[in-house]
Amino acid sequence: MIEQGKDTIVLVPEISLTPQTIERFVGRFGDNVAVLHSRLSYGERFDQWRKIKNGKVRIAVGARSAIFAPFNNLGLIIIDEEHESTYKSSMNPKYDAIEVAEKRCEQSGAYLVKGSATPSIESYYRSRNMDIRLLELKKRINNKRMPTVKIIDMRDELKVGNRSIFSRELHRSIIQNLEMGRQTILFLNRRGYSTFVSCRKCGYVVKCNECSIPMTYHMTENRLKCHYCGMVTVPPKACPNCNSRYIKYFGIGTEKVEEYAKQAFPMATIKRMDVDTTSKKGSHDAILSKMGDETIDILIGTQMVAKGLDFKNVTLVGIIAADTSLNLPDFRSSERTFQLLTQVAGRAGRGDFEGKVFVQTYNPNHYSIQCAKHHDYLEFYQKEILLRKEFNYPPFFNIISVVAYGEDRDKVASRIEQVHGLILKNIKRNRLYNQKSELIGPYPAPLERIRNKYRYQILIKCPDEDLNNFKSIIKWVCILNKYGLDFNGIKFNIDINPNSIL
Ligand SMILES: [Zn+2]
Numbered sequence: 366m367i368e369q370g371k372d373t374i375v376l377v378p379e380i381s382l383t384p385q386t387i388e389r390f391v392g393r394f395g396d397n398v399a400v401l402h403s404r405l406s407y408g409e410r411f412d413q414w415r416k417i418k419n420g421k422v423r424i425a426v427g428a429r430s431a432i433f434a435p436f437n438n439l440g441l442i443i444i445d446e447e448h449e450s451t452y453k454s455s456m457n458p459k460y461d462a463i464e465v466a467e468k469r470c471e472q473s474g475a476y477l478v479k480g481s482a483t484p485s486i487e488s489y490y491r492s493r494n495m496d497i498r499l500l501e502l503k504k505r506i507n508n509k510r511m512p513t514v515k516i517i518d519m520r521d522e523l524k525v526g527n528r529s530i531f532s533r534e535l536h537r538s539i540i541q542n543l544e545m546g547r548q549t550i551l552f553l554n555r556r557g558y559s560t561f562v563s564c565r566k567c568g569y570v571v572k573c574n575e576c577s578i579p580m581t582y583h584m585t586e587n588r589l590k591c592h593y594c595g596m597v598t599v600p601p602k603a604c605p606n607c608n609s610r611y612i613k614y615f616g617i618g619t620e621k622v623e624e625y626a627k628q629a630f631p632m633a634t635i636k637r638m639d640v641d642t643t644s645k646k647g648s649h650d651a652i653l654s655k656m657g658d659e660t661i662d663i664l665i666g667t668q669m670v671a672k673g674l675d676f677k678n679v680t681l682v683g684i685i686a687a688d689t690s691l692n693l694p695d696f697r698s699s700e701r702t703f704q705l706l707t708q709v710a711g712r713a714g715r716g717d718f719e720g721k722v723f724v725q726t727y728n729p730n731h732y733s734i735q736c737a738k739h740h741d742y743l744e745f746y747q748k749e750i751l752l753r754k755e756f757n758y759p760p761f762f763n764i765i766s767v768v769a770y771g772e773d774r775d776k777v778a779s780r781i782e783q784v785h786g787l788i789l790k791n792i793k794r795n796r797l798y799n800q801k802s803e804l805i806g807p808y809p810a811p812l813e814r815i816r817n818k819y820r821y822q823i824l825i826k827c828p829d830e831d832l833n834n835f836k837s838i839i840k841w842v843c844i845l846n847k848y849g850l851d852f853n854g855i856k857f858n859i860d861i862n863p864n865s866i867l
């Protein structure tokens with residue numbers, strides 16, 4: 366593209382997760398690269414934007430919003446890790462960077478390349494229907510072998526009396542790895558110390574005052590935090606419900622893994638990388654450079670350690686609990702689990718030494734886990750696509766989520782009831798009713814209250830040919846309010862094919 370005098374946009378899922386990717390582009394193409402992401406100051410962002418606009422660079426690398434890089438002669442858009450949910454903005458303005466990319470390519474005649482080791486079900490489905498051309502890399506770089514993945518049934522550990530968060534085999538392998546001077550990554554997709562706090566006498570669970578979700582205990586600060594709205598409180602000494610003193614902390618987060626690892630492997634240098642340890646500017650890079658010069662033996666972290674990291678000396682990966690993402694009530698939970706396990710596993714054995722991965726789970730036979738073990742994307746796809754078809758989920762049907770929210774619970778409930786009735790009435794008038802489209806709800810959303818707003822939801826499943834009709838109806842009823850409903854104090858969140866239906 367550079368030889369042809371054309372411009373290229375390269376998208377990465379999230380800047381903080383992929384500093385190595387950016388380094389590589391800047392390292393290879395130097396001054397020809399502009400970098401765009403939300404951590405830049407307005408001044409820095411403007412400088413980068415102007416370089417692009419004035420044709421001073423031919424390549425723009427960045428997160429989601431870089432898709433709007435103002436090139437005049439676009440030749441190519443590359444979307445790395447195309448399956449990542451971060452490409453779709455779930456806040457206003459809601460847009461899907463991949464959809465925007467497709468439109469820009471259509472307008473400029475540019476090529477679009479989507480890359481992934483675990484393509485989204487939707488993308489792979491399109492490639493099978495010749496809508497997208499499929500190009501496969503069947504071998505790892507330099508013909509390296511895939512790491513060996515071993516699944517550990519944690520129920521067996523309990524049976525032999527091992528109550529530790531480390532299975533016997535993982536524990537042994539970490540010791541061996543330390544003795545050989547190699548590095549280990551431990552992954553858990555939950556931050557904090559304990560994931561909920563509950564009374565043993567009456568069962569009361571401490572929840573955020575503003576949101577209907579349990580609060581997470583963070584030991585370093587000795588505080589309870591709400592991971593939705595950020596609310597922070599002091600942990601109660603007695604149960605707010607029955608006054609009993611039997612308050613117990615349940616569940617494990619990365620902070621607890623760190624504490625237990627320090628006890629189990631006192632000779633090791635251990636660091637944790639998650640939102641809580643990387644909020645200061647430069648702290649993220651500092652941890653990565655210590656990983657690079659091998660002064661860290663064990664790195665513990667959330668999704669942040671799952672993606673993009675490429676360290677030659679990492680030969681062991683331990684997934685502490687593979688079930689955390691599997692049990693979410695969302696149709697994408699199997700897909701997310703498979704992608705996450707595959708990605709984390711891929712951190713092991715990227716150098717000259719063979720990699721080993723341990724997956725600890727209570728669901729050893731689930732197809733997401735089994736397919737990840739065998740590095741078998743195709744088998745996973747074949748199982749998952751059948752379920753999607755059976756239950757009318759994407760890519761066969763679109764999902765439209767309409768959430769009404771407001772502080773007055775009764776009002777939200779009665780308005781969504783009216784909206785539901787009006788949508789139904791319009792469906793009948795437009796003769797959509799006999800189609801396969803489905804209207805589900807209204808019901809309290811799975812996250813019933815966030816930031817003191819009650820949330821009620823309607824889900825619509827519809828085939829492509831009905832999508833525009835439904836969009837018009839929803840716009841007519843909810844946005845233009847053509848029926849003159851009292852929407853005072855009520856807002857709507859409308860999302861088409863959302864990342865998550867929670
Ligand atoms: Zn109690």
Ligand SMILES: [Zn+2]
Pocket residue numbers: 573574575576591592593594595596816
């Ligand atoms: Zn909250």
